[in-house]
Amino acid sequence: MRVKSVLKTVLGLCAAVVICGFELASDGDRPNVVVHVRPKAGRRGRCGRCGTVSPWFDNGGGQRRWRHVDVAYATCDLVGAAPRVSCPAHGPTVAEVSWARHDSWFTRAFEDLVVYDAISSNKNAAASRYGISWRAVENMCVRVATEALGRVDLLSDLVAIAIDEVKYKKGHKYLTVVCDHLTGRVIWAAKGRSKETVGAFFDALGEKRCAELAFVSCDGAEWIRTVVADRATEAIVCLDTFHVVKWATDALVFLYSWRNVLVRTVSLCGRRGSLRAGVADHGRRRGEFTPVSARVAVLLSSPMSSLFMARADWSVSLSSRTSASS
Numbered sequence: 001m002r003v004k005s006v007l008k009t010v011l012g013l014c015a016a017v018v019i020c021g022f023e024l025a026s027d028g029d030r031p032n033v034v035v036h037v038r039p040k041a042g043r044r045g046r047c048g049r050c051g052t053v054s055p056w057f058d059n060g061g062g063q064r065r066w067r068h069v070d071v072a073y074a075t076c077d078l079v080g081a082a083p084r085v086s087c088p089a090h091g092p093t094v095a096e097v098s099w100a101r102h103d104s105w106f107t108r109a110f111e112d113l114v115v116y117d118a119i120s121s122n123k124n125a126a127a128s129r130y131g132i133s134w135r136a137v138e139n140m141c142v143r144v145a146t147e148a149l150g151r152v153d154l155l156s157d158l159v160a161i162a163i164d165e166v167k168y169k170k171g172h173k174y175l176t177v178v179c180d181h182l183t184g185r186v187i188w189a190a191k192g193r194s195k196e197t198v199g200a201f202f203d204a205l206g207e208k209r210c211a212e213l214a215f216v217s218c219d220g221a222e223w224i225r226t227v228v229a230d231r232a233t234e235a236i237v238c239l240d241t242f243h244v245v246k247w248a249t250d251a252l253v254f255l256y257s258w259r260n261v262l263v264r265t266v267s268l269c270g271r272r273g274s275l276r277a278g279v280a281d282h283g284r285r286r287g288e289f290t291p292v293s294a295r296v297a298v299l300l301s302s303p304m305s306s307l308f309m310a311r312a313d314w315s316v317s318l319s320s321r322t323s324a325s326s
């Protein structure tokens with residue numbers, strides 16, 4: 001077996017890469033394996049951003065060096081030409097090479113390894129282990145995540161989603177976050193918390209997939225509920241347990257306090273006019289005559305079994321939609 005073939009196998013280079021030569025240098029205390037590479041003829045002249053076959057523009061910055069995964073005790077670099085092509089969409093751009101992502105000084109294999117370490121531990125530990133800066137690790141994470149997101153459609157097959165906001169940094173800075181209930185993953189996020197932000201999510205989703213939504217859970221925020229009611233007309237809006245328990249508790253307090261007022265007013269006054277005046281004054285003073293608490297109070301006064309039956313119907317409907325989509 002030829003040395004170049006052994007080297008290609010050990011370095012994990014694909015068939016689209018040609019090894020032109022190699023040498024052993026010194027990188028401080030450690031030896032440095034330098035491998036000269038080039039793309040195969042059929043893979044040349046493609047835009048580094050979109051992969052479109054494009055005409056040659058110039059030689060760019062000449063030879064470029066990419067850091068590769070270490071070979072045992074030695075460090076390893078790939079060296080090759082980085083010409084520029086004239087892409088119809090992106091203009092003059094460095095040509096694509098199969099061993100590295102666009103605009104990176106590291107090979108794909110090295111970036112994947114560092115990002116895996118950054119996810120397993122943290123970015124500082126990964127930067128320290130491989131002798132690179134925290135910023136370099138951060139950029140690797142962005143490139144790998146961007147490439148991975150380009151391969152999957154997070155907004156497909158959505159049946160039940162949750163919409164809420166989360167605060168970040170100081171001051172009133174918020175992100176609107178959308179999660180998929182079935183996978184438990186974040187599928188969309190954007191800065192801001194407004195009707196326009198929620199509308200941007202439904203714009204990205206499209207009308208067809210909006211109509212396929214069966215359940216949308218959210219809190220009592222009007223800027224979410226109104227947009228959901230307008231854009232996802234087939235979906236059932238499910239309120240989160242925190243607000244439901246809070247509203248139910250408020251309604252119970254309201255009911256008990258109202259009953260106490262009735263009993264006290266009837267016992268003291270004994271007249272219908274005084275009864276109405278007493279109740280109205282009590283409500284204004286305590287500020288409990290809100291539409292939500294009034295609705296929950298009506299629900300609580302009806303048999304609770306109907307509520308549980310409704311929840312059971314929803315769960316049956318959800319499971320049927322899930323099995324149908326799978």
Ligand SMILES: [Zn+2]
Binds near residue numbers: 047049050051052091
């Ligand atoms: Zn392009």
